[in-house]
Amino acid sequence: MPNMSLKKNEMPVQSAEKRAHNFKEVALGYTAETAIDEAARCLNCKNMPCVAGCPVNINIPGFISHVKNGEFEKAYQVIAESSSLPAVCGRVCPQETQCECKCVRAIKGEPVGIGRLERFVADYHNEHCTDSTKAPKQNGHKVAVVGSGPSGLTCAGDLAKKGYKVTVFEALHKAGGVLVYGIPEFRLPKAIVEKEVSALTDLGVDIETNMVIGKTLTVDEIFEMGYEAVFIGSGAGLPRFMGIEGESLKGVYSANEFLTRNNLMKSYNPDSSTPIMHAHKVAVIGGGNVAMDAARTALRLGAEKVYIIYRRSMEEIPARKEEVEHAVEEGIEFHLLCNPTRILGYENADDRRDPKNGSVIGIECVKMELGEPDESGRRRPVVIPDSEFTIDLDCVIMAIGTSPNPLIKSTTPGLEVTKHGGLVVNEETGETTKKGVYAGGDAVTGAATVILAMGAGKTAATAIDDYLSKK
Secondary structure (H helix, E strand, C coil), X not given: CCCCCCCCCCCCECCHHHHCCCCCCCECCCCHHHHHHHHCCCCCCXXXXXXXXXXXXXXXXXXXXXXXXXXHHHHHHHHHCXXXXXXXXXXXXCHHHCCHHHCHHHHHCCCCCHHHHHHHHHHHHHHHCCCCCCCCCCXXXXXXXXXXXXXXXXXXXXXXXXXXXXXXXXXCCCCCCHHHHCCCCCCCCHHHHHHHHHHHHHCCXXXXXXXXXXXXXXXXXXXXXXXXXXXXXXXXXXXCCCCCECCCCECEEEHHHHHHHHHCCCCCCCCCCCCCCXXXXXXXXXXXHHHHHHHHHHHHCCCCEEEEEECCCHHHCCCCHHHHHHHHHCCCEEEECEEEEEEEECCCCCCCCCCCCCEEEEEEEEEEEEEXXXXXXXXXXXXXXXXXXXXXXXXXXXXXXXXXXXXXHHCCCCCCECCCCXXXXXXXXXXXXXXXXXXXXHHHHCCCCHHHHHHHHXXXXXXXXXXXXXX
């Protein structure tokens, strides 16, 4: 019998009081009984509108049908036909604005919990399946992938399944890209990422770390090594700042640095070789998922007060609703319709050796109101005159976006970029302006979502296969 409840089954979570002081995963996952009950809410629509909302085109009704019958491993195999990272996507993909927003059940009630079911299925597979994936017979072609983030891993996985010999070149010492350096443990446990990467190496994908393409090797040198095509999925690791006074003070971080040092380098440990300050009062500038991640990380590091400063209202905030709700529950305070104008610091310490010399002591902001819509369609924030106020702080984290690093472009003749620094590509194939070189994900679009990067990786893999099969 179908489950006609208008509401999704709730996702069990750690209590806010407990999770605010640990890095364990917040969401605890469905049980088998809950997953089967939620799957019974799916109407198995013939036209499958949810699939149209998925950037990697997972057969969503197909896998949910197996869940409803208790066939969890079969459900996983359906997902794996389209996605190389199901346990990741089940946790961080914004299903509410993609597949779930297309769900027919959302017309009168809440959509089917597609993301929660995907997570359950992937976790079930990882817990119960001990068979490693067999590498397919190789077809004699070699492809290089630059970057081991979601776009690179997806491209590598799809090509490996077709028999290509794929090598992934990763700049950092650990594979996973933004999945390991950018997303905190409490949202995406790193053991999950390692499991997904291991599945790709079982397919025959080679991963070489500490390889900064543009310095260790150039793209042209990769071709000279016998690779016939290159996919660039190097992400968007160049942080943006506001250009206001005080951004060079001690205690001011980009969210990229703050999260990388905590997630990947474990800088919060007392014996870390790259320690990070334990702040008491922290302001995070921005309203996206990265801002929520940085604020919630600062809280778990022991901050007494954490503020989100965002220049628009809660209705315009770009972070996922779930992440905002979790942040509010954990006690993070939101200063909305506000914008920083200056970061304040100790400027005249008597002793230059004083550890406070040059450190943050506060932030000056102005209040805003929403005016006419700008080019993005959102109402433009306008400064309210004589509305300045100050917040006492000892740490500021800038989470206002990132851009693609220009290193690869500057060392690769023939690659064109947009005015925002993203590589110019054919949207249908991912092909760049240099023959044999493809690109996708944040290296093209700037900072976006994991699932959109994965979709770009799939598109490029199909195009590379078509290109090399004609050689």
